[in-house]
Amino acid sequence: MPPQSRKKPQPQGDELPMAERGLENLIGYNLKRAYVIVRGDFRATMGEDGMSPRVFSALSFVVDMPDITQSELARRLGIERSGLVAIVDDLEGRGYLRRTAVPGDRRVQALRPTQVGVEAFAEAIAQAEAHEARLLQVMSEDEKAQLLALLRAIREPGEADAI
Amino acid sequence: MPPQSRKKPQPQGDELPMAERGLENLIGYNLKRAYVIVRGDFRATMGEDGMSPRVFSALSFVVDMPDITQSELARRLGIERSGLVAIVDDLEGRGYLRRTAVPGDRRVQALRPTQVGVEAFAEAIAQAEAHEARLLQVMSEDEKAQLLALLRAIREPGEADAI
DNA sequence: GTGTAACGGTTAACAAGGTTAACAATACCC
DNA sequence: GGGTATTGTTAACCTTGTTAACCGTTACAC
Numbered sequence: 370m371p372p373q374s375r376k377k378p379q380p381q382g383d384e385l386p387m388a389e390r391g392l393e394n395l396i397g398y399n400l401k402r403a404y405v406i407v408r409g410d411f412r413a414t415m416g417e418d419g420m421s422p423r424v425f426s427a428l429s430f431v432v433d434m435p436d437i438t439q440s441e442l443a444r445r446l447g448i449e450r451s452g453l454v455a456i457v458d459d460l461e462g463r464g465y466l467r468r469t470a471v472p473g474d475r476r477v478q479a480l481r482p483t484q485v486g487v488e489a490f491a492e493a494i495a496q497a498e499a500h501e502a503r504l505l506q507v508m509s510e511d512e513k514a515q516l517l518a519l520l521r522a523i524r525e526p527g528e529a530d531a532i
Numbered sequence: 533m534p535p536q537s538r539k540k541p542q543p544q545g546d547e548l549p550m551a552e553r554g555l556e557n558l559i560g561y562n563l564k565r566a567y568v569i570v571r572g573d574f575r576a577t578m579g580e581d582g583m584s585p586r587v588f589s590a591l592s593f594v595v596d597m598p599d600i601t602q603s604e605l606a607r608r609l610g611i612e613r614s615g616l617v618a619i620v621d622d623l624e625g626r627g628y629l630r631r632t633a634v635p636g637d638r639r640v641q642a643l644r645p646t647q648v649g650v651e652a653f654a655e656a657i658a659q660a661e662a663h664e665a666r667l668l669q670v671m672s673e674d675e676k677a678q679l680l681a682l683l684r685a686i687r688e689p690g691e692a693d694a695i
Numbered sequence: 696g697t698g699t700a701a702c703g704g705t706t707a708a709c710a711a712g713g714t715t716a717a718c719a720a721t722a723c724c725c
Numbered sequence: 726g727g728g729t730a731t732t733g734t735t736a737a738c739c740t741t742g743t744t745a746a747c748c749g750t751t752a753c754a755c
Binding site for chain 2 (some may be wrong): 703705706
């Protein structure tokens with residue numbers, strides 16, 4: 370029999386250089402794979418009808434900065450104004466915020482969190498922190514702080530404009 | 533004038549606690565923001581008709597493991613088999629690989645990189661490494677190695693199954 | 696041997712997250 | 726006042742991915 374008659378076309382999983390596996394040494398690839406895992410666990414933690422990551426992030430800004438503008442919020446989230454509309458609709462639909470008129474400028478509708486929204490955010494942030502503590506339990510507090518610092522070091526130069 | 537008559541509904545950018553900004557202290561949020569930046573720079577580096585990150589990743593596996601199966605590749609990339617079809621179509625369309633019949637199993641089509649594909653990958657990985665070196669120039673080699681190690685620490689528990 | 700289960704690749708329909716382009720209303724500038 | 730810029734919004738679209746169904750093929754129980 371020719372050497373090609375193995376059962377499967379050699380998955381060949383183990384005998385690679387392993388020191389210089391190009392893809393596995395790229396930050397970008399590892400960043401994405403890690404984010405996919407964290408996002409999946411976040412969603413599972415928040416449950417079926419829980420807030421998606423982006424909706425949660427938006428609510429966080431609104432609670433921290435009541436009466437923030439949609440344009441301003443979009444800028445801080447790093448997305449387009451148009452993309453924010455659905456997110457604000459979601460939050461408004463949950464009763465977590467209201468679009469309120471602003472006396473000085475009739476174009477603008479300020480985003481003001483409701484009492485329910487503030488409470489929902491308090492609970493969600495607690496859940497999110499618990500989810501990360503659980504998911505990253507293999508890492509020490511120092512390691513988590515380092516990871517945070519390194520991720521911010523990537524962000525800062527790239528977000529210099531959008532504050 | 534009532535206190536509401538400021539020009540804008542207070543963007544309120546500076547005077548926040550800053551030590552305990554909930555969202556900014558979450559790994560997941562920073563992971564996503566960092567990945568968006570890295571992905572954007574990767575795309576810009578690869579140019580208009582360059583490979584997308586996922587296509588590049590797939591080619592990397594195929595070059596490293598010639599005759600890998602589509603199912604096996606999907607498992608290693610962490611996506612569904614169905615989602616891989618378009619990626620392989622893309623690579624085949626570029627002439628970077630061929631779906632080849634496997635003697636022992638007529639269900640399977642092994643993915644074999646072409647000479648052009650191997651060369652294109654060599655160039656792409658060099659571009660990718662240059663892009664990361666440029667983008668992450670504020671970090672020391674030690675810091676990059678740490679970041680890589682920490683991201684892998686997130687991945688490993690979550691990918692225990694899919695090898 | 697044969698019936699049944701499992702597997703590999705594919706397609707179709709859909710969902711999430713985002714973008715660009717246009718628009719109406721409003722505000723700003725001189 | 727007239728031209729220009731900004732705000733929120735919609736519509737159309739792209740990307741990346743999923744689930745569900747299908748067909749051909751292989752593995753396996755008995």
